[in-house]
Amino acid sequence: MVPQAVDLTVRTLGECRIESPLAPLLPEPESTEHYVDEDDRVLFDDTRSMVAARKTKLDALPGFEPGGPRRKIFFQPSKTRVGIVTCGGLCPGLNDVIRGLVLELTSHYGVTKIYGFRNGYQGFIAGYGHPPIDLDAEAVSGINEYGGTILGTSRGSQDPYEIVDCLEQMSINVLFVIGGDGSMRGALTIADVVKERGLKIAVIGVPKTIDNDIPYIEQSFGFQTAFSKATESLRSAHVEARAVPNGVGLVQVMGRHSGFIACYATLANNDADYVLIPEVPFQLDGENGFLAHLRRRVAERGHAVVVAAEGAGQEYLESDEPGQVDKSGNRNLKDIGLFLRKRIAEDFAAHGMESSLKYIDPSYAIRSVPANPYDSVYCIRLAHAAVHAAMAGRTAMVVGRWRGRFVHVPIALAISKRNQVDPTGDLWMSVLETTGQPRHFG
Numbered sequence: 001m002v003p004q005a006v007d008l009t010v011r012t013l014g015e016c017r018i019e020s021p022l023a024p025l026l027p028e029p030e031s032t033e034h035y036v037d038e039d040d041r042v043l044f045d046d047t048r049s050m051v052a053a054r055k056t057k058l059d060a061l062p063g064f065e066p067g068g069p070r071r072k073i074f075f076q077p078s079k080t081r082v083g084i085v086t087c088g089g090l091c092p093g094l095n096d097v098i099r100g101l102v103l104e105l106t107s108h109y110g111v112t113k114i115y116g117f118r119n120g121y122q123g124f125i126a127g128y129g130h131p132p133i134d135l136d137a138e139a140v141s142g143i144n145e146y147g148g149t150i151l152g153t154s155r156g157s158q159d160p161y162e163i164v165d166c167l168e169q170m171s172i173n174v175l176f177v178i179g180g181d182g183s184m185r186g187a188l189t190i191a192d193v194v195k196e197r198g199l200k201i202a203v204i205g206v207p208k209t210i211d212n213d214i215p216y217i218e219q220s221f222g223f224q225t226a227f228s229k230a231t232e233s234l235r236s237a238h239v240e241a242r243a244v245p246n247g248v249g250l251v252q253v254m255g256r257h258s259g260f261i262a263c264y265a266t267l268a269n270n271d272a273d274y275v276l277i278p279e280v281p282f283q284l285d286g287e288n289g290f291l292a293h294l295r296r297r298v299a300e301r302g303h304a305v306v307v308a309a310e311g312a313g314q315e316y317l318e319s320d321e322p323g324q325v326d327k328s329g330n331r332n333l334k335d336i337g338l339f340l341r342k343r344i345a346e347d348f349a350a351h352g353m354e355s356s357l358k359y360i361d362p363s364y365a366i367r368s369v370p371a372n373p374y375d376s377v378y379c380i381r382l383a384h385a386a387v388h389a390a391m392a393g394r395t396a397m398v399v400g401r402w403r404g405r406f407v408h409v410p411i412a413l414a415i416s417k418r419n420q421v422d423p424t425g426d427l428w429m430s431v432l433e434t435t436g437q438p439r440h441f442g
């Protein structure tokens, strides 16, 4: 479904009447190629044919509200009390975002009460016994040097009514949720309970996912760091495979439903010959199946490197057991890497070919590292945008970047689908060009 203008409308808590402390820094109210004025919109569509297909007037074209400081804000900074929470799996840059939020709130808006809720949504529930911590410039000093999150994180849902009870008891006006699709589903339910109770609490998300599976934000923070780290495993697999007769290097990387890490790591160093991702089903057996292709390639070139995203080929691993899920309801995946290792070895043996397979699974090593400088820049800019949005009374939205511009994306839109590699898109085409693998196996 193509989003319409109404889907891009951001919820607000009320009129902005307070002069922003940042107003003097703002340029003239006009957009340029480097700046989008707050009253302007960032168009959703960016090709002539997409715009033409709307068959509508310029004013009615769907556009995102731009991110950035407003001249007038909703919350009185000296009275504003803020909460920050990180939820779901780790991702490089979580600490950068926490630090960015705290420094922007304190240094530029003069907010003095900021609480870090610990261990994800559990931090709002008294029974877990994780009281919030005070956050200020000193508490966040240097945290960006480290991976992980100083607040801790968790999976598993909590009652949104209890979470809002906690926010009310602590007189919190703004809640920042740094998390993935599950966390944003949670954030939306919190924002809905806030609305139901007629409260004025802004709920702003900073989308986090190393899988890059959140839509309408171009790329998520930490993704670049994660795939860069994964390239080290591809390089090792290539060195190992080339060093022995009929060497096969097999690397499994994260990517539950989206194969972006596998694709980008492959494009980064051109060492992989085959990339298997959840979005593109593949046939294993038969003359044109993956195994036969791999065998032929090794016979011709002496070695090969295979990269598999963890969600690829799950159809080969399904059993009769009822589907296992984690505490957040995410389906637990079966191990495609180990399955392929076994099947590749068996296939070579069955065809009387000697082979030497080296299997590398960098797993958590790619998401537990500190952000690289590019991601750190992205994190701090997302944090700034999140603070500006919150102070201007926006709610039920995430900050993101669309067509190179920082924008506000309603949470409902950000969780409406999953960002995935498009098998007909130009990214997958680049992967096919780089690896030389066929569009289809089988």
Ligand SMILES: Nc1ncnc2c1ncn2[C@@H]1O[C@H](COP(=O)(O)OP(=O)(O)O)[C@@H](O)[C@H]1O
Pocket (backbone or CB within 6 Å): 087, 088, 089, 120, 121, 154, 155, 156, 157, 158, 179, 180, 181, 182, 183, 184, 185, 186, 187, 189, 208, 327, 328, 330
């Ligand atoms: N539909 C939902 N409604 C409310 N909370 C949810 C929902 N889905 C997930 N959550 C909660 O959000 C948090 C993080 O979700 P999870 O899926 O583990 O990670 P991520 O946010 O990275 O996708 C967990 O506490 C989880 O229970």
Ligand SMILES: O=P(O)(O)OC[C@H]1O[C@](O)(COP(=O)(O)O)[C@@H](O)[C@@H]1O
Pocket (backbone or CB within 6 Å): 087, 088, 089, 090, 180, 181, 208, 209, 210, 211, 254, 255, 256, 310, 326, 367
């Ligand atoms: O073992 P954990 O912590 O549940 O995480 C594993 C999963 O986390 C991910 O990194 C995605 O995490 P999120 O859903 O939190 O974004 C997947 O790639 C991976 O399958």
Ligand SMILES: [Mg+2]
Pocket (backbone or CB within 6 Å): 088, 180, 181, 182
């Ligand atoms: Mg998720």
